[in-house]
Amino acid sequence: MLQKLHIKGFKGFRDFQLTDISRVTLVGGKNNIGKTSLLEAIFLFYDRANPGMFFRHLGWRGIDIPLTDAESLFSPIFTDFNMENTISFKVNDGIYEAKMQIKFEPSLAQKDVSVDVSSFGNTGTPLQTDTLTAISYYMNIHYEVSGVGQEDVAIVLRKTPTNVNIQFKPHPVSIIPRGMMQKAIFFPLRLQVNPGEEAARFSELDVVRKVDRVVEFLKIIEPHLVGLTAVTPLPQSPAIYADIQGMSRKIPVALLGDGMSKLLSVILAIATANNGIVLIDEIDAGIHYSVLSKVWEGIFKAAKDFNCQVVATTHNYECLQAASNAASQAGAEDDFSYVRLQIHENNIIAKQYTHSVLGAALEQGWEVR
Numbered sequence: 143m144l145q146k147l148h149i150k151g152f153k154g155f156r157d158f159q160l161t162d163i164s165r166v167t168l169v170g171g172k173n174n175i176g177k178t179s180l181l182e183a184i185f186l187f188y189d190r191a192n193p194g195m196f197f198r199h200l201g202w203r204g205i206d207i208p209l210t211d212a213e214s215l216f217s218p219i220f221t222d223f224n225m226e227n228t229i230s231f232k233v234n235d236g237i238y239e240a241k242m243q244i245k246f247e248p249s250l251a252q253k254d255v256s257v258d259v260s261s262f263g264n265t266g267t268p269l270q271t272d273t274l275t276a277i278s279y280y281m282n283i284h285y286e287v288s289g290v291g292q293e294d295v296a297i298v299l300r301k302t303p304t305n306v307n308i309q310f311k312p313h314p315v316s317i318i319p320r321g322m323m324q325k326a327i328f329f330p331l332r333l334q335v336n337p338g339e340e341a342a343r344f345s346e347l348d349v350v351r352k353v354d355r356v357v358e359f360l361k362i363i364e365p366h367l368v369g370l371t372a373v374t375p376l377p378q379s380p381a382i383y384a385d386i387q388g389m390s391r392k393i394p395v396a397l398l399g400d401g402m403s404k405l406l407s408v409i410l411a412i413a414t415a416n417n418g419i420v421l422i423d424e425i426d427a428g429i430h431y432s433v434l435s436k437v438w439e440g441i442f443k444a445a446k447d448f449n450c451q452v453v454a455t456t457h458n459y460e461c462l463q464a465a466s467n468a469a470s471q472a473g474a475e476d477d478f479s480y481v482r483l484q485i486h487e488n489n490i491i492a493k494q495y496t497h498s499v500l501g502a503a504l505e506q507g508w509e510v511r
Contacts, residue, residue, distance in 0.1 A: 143451045144184070144324075144419060148232035151221045152186075153179040156489045164479040166445050168425075168465050169455045170511050171483035176490045177455040178203075180483070181328065181421040184453060186219075187231045187242055188326035188419065193297050193308045196281065202330035215299065216246055216281065243284040247296075277301055324451075325418035327411040331427060335407050341372045341380030343410040348372070352413060355447065359409050359440045363402050363433055370395070382406065401433040405440050412441070412450040425454035426461040434461055438468030446477065457511055466501050482510055 144163050149155040154176045169177050182199045189195045196219055217223040229244040278300045286292040300307045329335070347353050353370055361367050368385040371392060383392040384402075396403050404425075411420045429437060445452050456462065462480065469478040480495040495503065495510065503510050 143235060144233060145236045146232075146234035147184065149183050149230070151227045151229040152183050152219060152231070153221060154490050155179065155183065156221055158490050158492070160481065160492050160494075162479065162494065163451075163453075165450075165477040166442060166452045166465075166469075166474065167454075167479050167481060168462065169453065169481045169483065170457055170462065172511075173457065175483045175485070177457075177483060178331070178423050181423055181453060181455065183231065184419070185326050185328045185421055187233055187240075188324055190242065190283070190285070193310050196297070197308075202328070215279065215301075219244075220246075238290070239288045241284075241286040245282050245284075247280040247282050325415045327415050327418070327420045329407070329411070329420070329422045331423040337379045337381055340407060340410060341374075341382060343414045344370065344372045344382055346414050347410070356406070356409050356413060359444050360402065360406060362436045362440045362443075363405060364398060399433075400428040401430060401437055404429055405437050408437075408441060408452075409444050412444045412452065413448050415450050416448050417450065419451040419453065422452065422454040424456060426456050426458045431458075431460040431464070434464035435468045435471070438465045439472050442468055442472035442474040442477065446472075446474065459511055462500070462511065463504055466497065466504055469497050470501075480510070 143165060145161075147158075147160040147163065149158045160180075169180060171177055182202075186195055186199075189198070192198075196216060200218065213223075213225065217225050220227050220229065225246040225248075231242045233240045233242075278298055281297045281299075282294065283297065284292065284294050296311050298309055298311050300309075344353070344356075347356060357367055357370055360370075364384075364386070366387040368387050371383045371385065372380055373383050373392075374380045382395050384395045384398060385392045386398075395406050408420065408422065408425075426434060441452060444450070465478065465480075469475050475497040478497045480500045482493045482495070483490055484493060485491075500510065
């Protein structure tokens with residue numbers, strides 16, 4: 143599991159360190175302090191085999207990918223939007239230490255032009271301006287794992303007037319050890335869960351007969367739940383239906399409330415990211431405070447059962463209190479910690495709380511959000 147993280151040059155993180163990361167970590171802090179950016183940074187490291195790794199965060203924030211220049215495409219991930227900076231990540235899982243460095247290479251930009259040959263005069267001199275048909279930009283990525291090796295690849299973005307093509311050159315032959323190749327799943331705040339993806343995760347568990355374990359976790363909120371079924375009512379998209387004791391028919395889980403739907407999405411992600419990491423932005427969004435403790439209890443139990451790590455953000459005091467209480471109920475005090483992001487000398491820093499320290503602060507009514 144991810145234990146230590148060091149970020150430099152990514153968005154607002156000039157020089158950021160996080161140590162003693164727990165199995166379940168809740169991240170808080172004021173608005174615009176970098177909570178979502180922290181999740182994006184972690185996901186970016188684990189998404190390193192995806193050539194679209196630099197652009198997915200724009201869509202998650204509701205921004206259409208601009209088909210303009212390199213600055214518009216790449217600068218949002220650099221501190222102060224300065225593409226002369228180098229972005230670096232250092233990750234430690236207790237066994238290996240891995241590094242990733244990202245740098246924009248303006249010197250490698252290539253332009254393709256087309257010329258109308260009919261416009262050449264007798265002297266061979268063009269009589270009209272060349273027409274730009276494509277331009278390619280390069281982002282160099284350096285990977286290094288202590289005691290294992292290193293490799294360099296480039297992500298090449300080729301932009302024409304009508305589309306953008308993104309590819310690796312060469313494709314990375316990962317030097318990251320298998321034990322460190324964690325699967326990562328990100329739940330952005332503005333992105334609705336894809337029913338097809340959720341049904342696929344459900345089917346993956348159904349094949350290996352693990353659906354009953356998901357049902358047990360959901361019973362924390364709905365004790366009358368008997369079972370779950372993936373249904374594709376054509377022409378609609380796939381959906382997961384719940385069998386509730388005493389009801390004459392199965393019903394979509396979405397009709398059982400936001401708490402149930404949210405817990406199902408998170409539990410399916412945790413169960414299918416076995417030995418991986420699940421990142422959740424504003425985990426309490428859409429969930430009534432009265433069921434938050436039960437949702438957290440289910441998350442703690444599932445994270446331990448499937449050996450999965452969970453990092454989530456919140457700015458809700460009730461969510462903090464619920465997570466602290468649920469950790470106690472689930473016997474997961476040692477698996478839980480809270481991180482409050484704050485600004486110190488123009489740099490984002492992390493103030494970390496163990497379960498016991500957070501509990502004492504909450505009892506005293508201290509402001510720790």
